[in-house]
Amino acid sequence: MKKVGNHNSISRKIIYSLALMLTFSFTSFSQATPPAAATPATATATAAPAATAGGDAVAGKALFNANCAACHNLDRKMTGPALRGVTGRHAREWFYPWIANSSAMIKSGDADAVKIFNEYNKSVMTAFPQLSKQDVDNILAYTDEPKPEPVKPPGVVGVPGTGVDNSGISNNVILGALCLVLLMLVVMLFFVNNVLTKVAKANGIEVAEKEARLPIWKAFAKNQFLVLVSAIFLLLASGFFVYGFLMQIGVDQDYEPIQPIHYSHRIHAGSNGIDCKYCHSSARVSKHAGIPSLNVCMNCHKNIAEVSDTTATPEYSKAFYDGEIKKLYTAVGWDGSKYTGKTSPVKWVRIHNLPDFAYFNHSQHVTVAGIECQKCHGPVQTYEIQKQFAPLTMGWCIKCHRETDVKMEGNAYYTKIHDELSKRYGVDKLTAAQMGGIECGKCHY
Numbered sequence: 001m002k003k004v005g006n007h008n009s010i011s012r013k014i015i016y017s018l019a020l021m022l023t024f025s026f027t028s029f030s031q032a033t034p035p036a037a038a039t040p041a042t043a044t045a046t047a048a049p050a051a052t053a054g055g056d057a058v059a060g061k062a063l064f065n066a067n068c069a070a071c072h073n074l075d076r077k078m079t080g081p082a083l084r085g086v087t088g089r090h091a092r093e094w095f096y097p098w099i100a101n102s103s104a105m106i107k108s109g110d111a112d113a114v115k116i117f118n119e120y121n122k123s124v125m126t127a128f129p130q131l132s133k134q135d136v137d138n139i140l141a142y143t144d145e146p147k148p149e150p151v152k153p154p155g156v157v158g159v160p161g162t163g164v165d166n167s168g169i170s171n172n173v174i175l176g177a178l179c180l181v182l183l184m185l186v187v188m189l190f191f192v193n194n195v196l197t198k199v200a201k202a203n204g205i206e207v208a209e210k211e212a213r214l215p216i217w218k219a220f221a222k223n224q225f226l227v228l229v230s231a232i233f234l235l236l237a238s239g240f241f242v243y244g245f246l247m248q249i250g251v252d253q254d255y256e257p258i259q260p261i262h263y264s265h266r267i268h269a270g271s272n273g274i275d276c277k278y279c280h281s282s283a284r285v286s287k288h289a290g291i292p293s294l295n296v297c298m299n300c301h302k303n304i305a306e307v308s309d310t311t312a313t314p315e316y317s318k319a320f321y322d323g324e325i326k327k328l329y330t331a332v333g334w335d336g337s338k339y340t341g342k343t344s345p346v347k348w349v350r351i352h353n354l355p356d357f358a359y360f361n362h363s364q365h366v367t368v369a370g371i372e373c374q375k376c377h378g379p380v381q382t383y384e385i386q387k388q389f390a391p392l393t394m395g396w397c398i399k400c401h402r403e404t405d406v407k408m409e410g411n412a413y414y415t416k417i418h419d420e421l422s423k424r425y426g427v428d429k430l431t432a433a434q435m436g437g438i439e440c441g442k443c444h445y
Contacts, residue, residue: 054134055141063139067128070303075147077337078303079123081116083143092140099136101127121338250355256387257349261331262324263386267311270381276373283362283373291348294332301328305336316384351388358394359443369432370407375400394443401437405429 064072071079087095090112098105098113102125105113117123131139220226268274277283282290305325312318333340354360365371374380378389390396406429408418414435421430436442 055137055139057138057141057145060138060140060142063131063135064142067131068139071125073303073305074143076305078305079337080120080125084145084147086143087140092137095136095140096133099131099139100129103127251391251393252353252388253391254387254389255351256385257351258385259349260346261327262316262320264316264321265380265383265386267307267321271311276380277366280373283366285363285367287361287363289362294328294346297328298332298334301325302334305329313384351386352392354392357444359445368411368413369404371404397443398433398438401432404432406432406435 068083072081072083074082074084076082090098094112102113102117106117268279269276279292279296280289281292282288305322307318307321307325309318311321328334329336331344331346333342365376366373376390378387380386380389406414406418408414408429417435418430421434422428425434427434431437
C-alpha cells in the first residue's frame with residue numbers, strides 16, 4: 001500500500017491559516033469602517049446682525065457684557081430679571097431714565113420701577129449715567145435678538161456607542177455578514193477534509209502516522225543545566241517583584257477618587273487661567289493648602305449657572321457640567337437670585353494624605369521657596385479629575401531637595417547661613433539638602 005504524507009495535518013494548517021487571516025480581516029474592516037463624509041459646516045462668521053430700532057446688536061453685546069452681565073442674563077433670572085425680549089415689557093423711552101438712575105425713578109413712584117424693585121428683594125440697580133441713548137439702544141437691540149439654536153459640532157458621525165453611522169449601514173450587520181462567511185468557509189474546509197480522507201482510502205493510500213516525540217517538558221526536566229538556570233532566574237525575578245510590591249505599600253500615586261461635585265481643573269485652571277492660590281489661598285500662609293469653601297466657588301458661579309457649548313468633551317456633556325453647577329447651588333442654598341438658607345455639606349474625598357510622622361509646610365515651599373504647585377501636583381491645568389501626581393515617598397522628597405537650589409533673590413532669611421555654607425561647600429548656590437533639607441529632624445518629629 002502506498003504511503004503519503006499526513007494530509008489531515010495539511011488540511012488543519014490550511015484551516016487555521018484561513019481562519020486567522022479572515023479573523024484579522026473582518027476585525028480590521030469593522031474597526032476601520034470609513035465614516036460618512038462630513039457635511040460642510042454652516043458658515044459661522046456671518047454678517048453682523050442688522051441694527052434694531054436704531055441699535056447695533058454687536059456693540060450692544062459688548063456693552064451688556066461690560067455693564068450688565070454681573071447681575072443679568074438674557075434667558076434666566078439672576079440678581080435682576082432675564083432681559084431677552086425686555087423691550088416687549090416696557091416702552092422704549094422708559095429704559096433711558098431707568099438705566100441712568102433707577103433709584104430716582106423708584107423715589108418718583110413710577111409703577112413699573114417700584115414693582116421691579118419690590119420683586120427683586122429691593123436690590124438697588126447700579127446707575128449708569130455715562131451710557132448715552134445710543135448705548136441703551138444698542139443694548140436693547142442685543143436683548144431683542146432671538147435665542148440661538150444649539151449647533152451640532154461638525155464632524156459628528158452618528159450617535160457614539162450605538163454602532164451606527166450616517167452611512168446607513170450598521171457595523172453590527174457588517175460583522176454578522178463576515179462571521180457568516182467565515183463559518184461557511186470552515187464548514188466547506190471540513191467537507192473537503194472528509195472527501196480527501198475517503199479518496200485516500202478508496203485508492204489504498206495509507207496516511208503516514210506521526211513519529212512519537214518526547215514531550216518538551218520531559219526534555220526540559222532531563223536537562224539539569226536548563227533547570228538550574230531557570231530556577232535561579234525565577235528566584236531573582238520573584239525577589240525583584242516582591243521587593244517592588246512591598247515598596248509600593250502605602251503609596252497612592254495616581255489615586256483619582258470621584259468627588260461628590262465634579263470639579264474640572266482643566267476648565268478652571270486651564271481654560272479660564274484661574275491661579276491655584278486664588279482657591280487654595282491658605283497654601284501661601286499655612287501648613288495646609290486647605291479645601292476652598294463653597295463661598296469661593298460662588299464668587300464666580302453666582303453669575304455662571306451654565307457652561308459654554310465649547311466646554312463639553314466626548315466624556316462630559318454640557319448638560320453634565322450644568323448639572324454639577326446645580327449641585328453647588330443646592331449645597332449653598334442658592335435659587336438663582338438669592339440665598340434660601342437651606343444648605344447641605346459637601347463631603348469631599350481627600351486625595352493627598354501624608355502620614356502623621358511626616359511634617360510638610362505648604363507656606364515654606366510656596367512662599368519662601370517659590371515652588372510652583374505643578375512641581376508636586378503635576379499639570380493640574382490638564383486634569384479633568386484631580387489625582388495624586390507624585391508618589392510622596394521619602395526618597396522622592398530627598399531627591400528633590402538634593403536637586404533644587406535655594407532661591408536667594410529677595411530671601412533675606414537665608415542670607416547669612418547661605419553665605420557661610422556656600423564657602424564651606426565651595427559652591428555659589430546651595431541646594432536644599434546642603435542647607436539641612438535632608439536632616440531627619442526637618443521632617444520627622
